[in-house]
Amino acid sequence: MAAGVIFECQRQGIKVPEQIGVAGFHGHDIGQSMTPKLASIITPRNDIGRIAATELLDRLNGKEIEQSVIELGYRIDLGETL
Secondary structure (H helix, E strand, C coil): CHHHHHHHHHHHCCCCCCCCCCEEECCCHHHHHCCCCCEEEECCHHHHHHHHHHHHHHHHCCCCCCCCCCCCCCEEECCCCC
């Protein structure tokens, strides 16, 4: 979505980041390779999916929940769009 916002701003002549700031989520490849480089919150997508699947299967098999919150962290890539 954020990459699309930047493309539309470019189409309409709106300067990023001078006139508007844009940030994305997950650090997808398109945002990291475009110009200007998209600012983004980088999350461990693979770990999120793997752990979610494991937790779901454990619950379906009657295993007790050990943790109600699982913290996997994130990082902020300021890119060039803020």
